[in-house]
Amino acid sequence: MKLGVPRERATGENRVGLVPETVARLARLGFEVLVETGAGREYNPDSAYEEAGARVLQAREEVYGESDAVIKVLRPSPEEAEMMHDGQLLVCFLNGPMYPELVARLAAKGVTVFSLEAIPRISRAQSMDALSSMSSIAGYKSVLLGANALGKYLPMMTTAAGTTRASKVLVLGAGVAGLQAIATAGRLGAEVTGFDVRPEVKEQVESLGARFLEPEREEPEEEEEPYEEYEPKGLARIMVALGFNSFAEPPEEREKNGRKTSAEAESMKRTGGYATLQPEEKQRQDRELIRRELRTTDLVITTAQIPGRRAPILITREMAEEMAPGSVIVDLAAESGGNCELTEAGKTVEHRLVKIMGPVNVPGMMPIHASQLYSRNMENVLKHLAPEGELSLDFEDEITASACIAHAGKIRHEPTREALERGRG
Incomplete structure (x- = not known):
């Protein structure tokens, strides 16, 4: 052949x-x-x-x-x-x-x-997965591109003139490119936060020394229910009168076989928080979560892409405008439309003192x-x-x-x- x-x-x-x-x-x-x-x-x-x-x-x-x-x-x-x-x-x-x-x-x-x-993402095809190989390179290089454009050190530096704090890096998307970006930024000494719509990748992000961005969950305060003595009624009252004293006790809330009552089952459905929200509500919550984080972030790496479709918008114009002057966004999804609303493929756009980089073919660098x-x-x-x-x-x-x-x-x-x-x- x-x-x-x-x-x-x-x-x-x-x-x-x-x-x-x-x-x-x-x-x-x-x-x-x-x-x-x-x-x-x-x-x-x-x-x-x-x-x-x-x-x-x-x-x-x-x-x-x-x-x-x-x-x-x-x-x-x-x-x-x-x-x-x-x-x-x-x-x-x-x-x-x-x-x-x-x-x-x-x-x-x-x-x-x-x-x-x-090529399917299965273990048997890992050695053929060129997309992952190239994504890893793109994730690494994106941090270097961002660090070069950022007018700050990434690590904390102590000098005779004083100490500068470590730059804050936010990586949106914890796939192959995102995880490599997180690892690279961490090795360079930045304070790194990772975000992904899949909460199950939290462990991977944290294993690289980064913080996983997620909503804070407030534990509801338990209220003590006022004590009320049980008064048997109807048939139960008659049975007590006949000497069946067990009917004088309140009914069990849980059956001996361990099945939950309908009220308890409904309560279980409401738990889970972030991972079980409806899509529209989750999108609103994620966007607000990212918005708040961006206000104190120096460098953002975006990596979210959907094969065959336009990349999702994760950073709107308004969100970028709230970032601090001198901040940098490196959009690895530039070729498929960009994760930032202001991204232009192949160009670096400066909008209200924030740089938005849209590099193309990063592995080719x-x-x-x-x-x-x-x-x-x-x-x-x-x-x-x-x-x-x-x-x-x-x-x-x-x-x-x-x-x-x-x-x-x-x-x-x-x-x-x-x-x-x-x-x-």
Whole structure:
């Protein structure tokens, strides 16, 4: 099976699909690797690929024309899509629901599309999960970007001129990127707080030394009920008169078998607080919680994204305007609309003395390690899809069925089909 590795041409994209160390391992497994000249930039020169066993080609048309599978980082451009042919496999970050027309074009050409965002989050697929690998890098780098833009130290510093307090960092979203951001900010000495709509991640946030932002729960004061002597009535009074003294006692509030009374069960339903609120009320509460925290926060990292949809707004214009002058927001969801209402993808906006950064392709800012991790993920993807060196798609397998969004001329991914129909409707 011939694997093609073209040079990434998107603006700011310096990663590569396979690095030489991975090429060497794949070559030993029987794969033939074709690399476009310059694909690895200055950190992975052509000579390193040749030493690893790859064949370096001068034109990308040759790479697309000769290969059975194309390993890219980002989705192909329209020109690259036209270079692909029937029966070819494409593995990359494509995000079908955002680019359904591209998926339709590839499907019409008979290309099998394996989209990395669609790999299921199961333990068996962890070694293939490039999205988590790249998110970890983005979380780390986001803190460095924020620290560079912030006019303060992150750690507490004691100098001859006095002591400065540690900066307060708030990370919204405790997924892979968020947890890495929390860990990085903590290592740099900041006072870190993490927030997520899922209260079950509290333990993970706190395990990194950060505070988990949640509503304060006030324990209701127990009121003593006034004592009233029980007076049997009706049938109970008659039974007492007949000598059945047990009827002189009040009825048990709880049955001996441990079942709860209806009143007690209703009380249990009302407990749980934050985790059991109705969605509308929870959203209002979360927003107010974040608003109060932002007033004393120096650096905010936002990481909340929903695959195939616009990122949720977590910080409104009004909330940003209440932040202290010189505060910084780094919005990792900028490419999908942003978690801050003021975010502009690829730009740094200054609004009322608050900086809102909307970096794009943050993993591409660290291409050496990003490419190494991505390449290892691709090695495991290829071992899964072509275990004997030849493509073998088993659609009974959860990983293959989920991540293969187009095959044999058809779009298999339902969200992508729905997006295509909406666009054409």
